Amino acid sequence: MISETNIMKGAMKILRNERNRCQSCGMPLFYDKKPKVHPHYCSYCHDGSSFRDGKATLRDMQKKVDELLVARNANRGQRLYMRLRLATLKRWRESRAYVPKTF
Structure with a gap:
């Protein structure tokens, strides 16, 4: 029987994992090869001072x-989950760039 x-x-583990994602591409930050470049973005998206793209x-x-x-x-x-999830990340919420598109 599963306890509360x-x-x-x-649920707490899922929330921690979701919070610790790159706020541009959604990659879990623990997979980043160069952590500490930026607290919210992976080194593939951010070089420490600006977005790479x-x-x-x-x-x-x-x-x-x-x-x-x-x-x-x-x-x-x-x-599909990642396509929708990207729109909820900080970089895209702030830019108001969300344009839904199906594939």
Whole structure:
């Protein structure tokens, strides 16, 4: 039988993992090869002073992440989740660049 304590522990772990994602591409920050470049962004997206792809739009990032997920054999559901999840990240919320698009 699953206890409420175990459910809460699981929920807290999920929240920690979601909070510790790059706020541009959604990659979990513990996978970053050069941590500490920026507290909210991975080293692939931010060099410490500016975004590496400064003129990128949300759609550009969605396409880039989708291509990476296809290369890693992610299923359609995972790809759709990331497409929608990207729009909730800090960089894209602040730019108001969210334009929904289906694939």
